[in-house]
Amino acid sequence: MFKKMTMMIAALVLAIGLGACASSNEQEAGTNQGQDQGQNQGQPPAETTPATNVDAAAVYKQNCLVCHGANLEGQVGPNLQKVGATHTPEEISTIIHQGGNGMNAFEGVLSEDEISALVEWLSAKK
Numbered sequence: 579m580f581k582k583m584t585m586m587i588a589a590l591v592l593a594i595g596l597g598a599c600a601s602s603n604e605q606e607a608g609t610n611q612g613q614d615q616g617q618n619q620g621q622p623p624a625e626t627t628p629a630t631n632v633d634a635a636a637v638y639k640q641n642c643l644v645c646h647g648a649n650l651e652g653q654v655g656p657n658l659q660k661v662g663a664t665h666t667p668e669e670i671s672t673i674i675h676q677g678g679n680g681m682n683a684f685e686g687v688l689s690e691d692e693i694s695a696l697v698e699w700l701s702a703k704k
């Protein structure tokens with residue numbers, strides 16, 4: 579029963595989807611099924627939220643906290659509480675990628691998404 583319904587909805591969505599492509603997109607957005615279907619097809623969301631949904635603070639805790647402290651106050655590594663004021667995002671990105679002087683490189687360890695989330699997060703520390 580449920581399976582049959584799903585099939586029917588899928589067929590309906592397909593039909594609506596095809597119709598919407600030919601006419602207008604607003605029509606598609608009007609139906610929930612059409613919307614879900616559209617989003618599942620990997621279209622980029624048109625919102626102004628950051629490019630990633632990585633939780634930079636969580637990545638920091640896992641990878642950076644040991645050396646830079648729970649509150650960015652510094653341990654083995656320097657205090658990062660105002661790092662956004664003294665470093666450009668490019669500099670921070672380079673440091674995270676390449677490390678150096680006692681800091682390990684995170685290129686290949688963290689994903690580029692995680693690194694750019696960290697850069698954005700740290701750049702706001704001023």
Ligand code: HEC
Pocket residue numbers: 638641642643644645646654655656657658661670673674678679680681682684696700
């Ligand atoms: C093994 C310890 C260690 C880890 C782990 C570590 N760092 Fe560092 N970090 C350092 C040290 C030491 C320096 C100072 C390097 C220097 O003086 O050139 C530093 C420098 C920095 C700087 C430059 C700060 C400044 O004022 O010059 C930034 C930004 C930074 N780290 C970010 C991070 C981030 C983000 C992570 C996690 C992805 C991280 N670090 C993980 C040890 C570490």
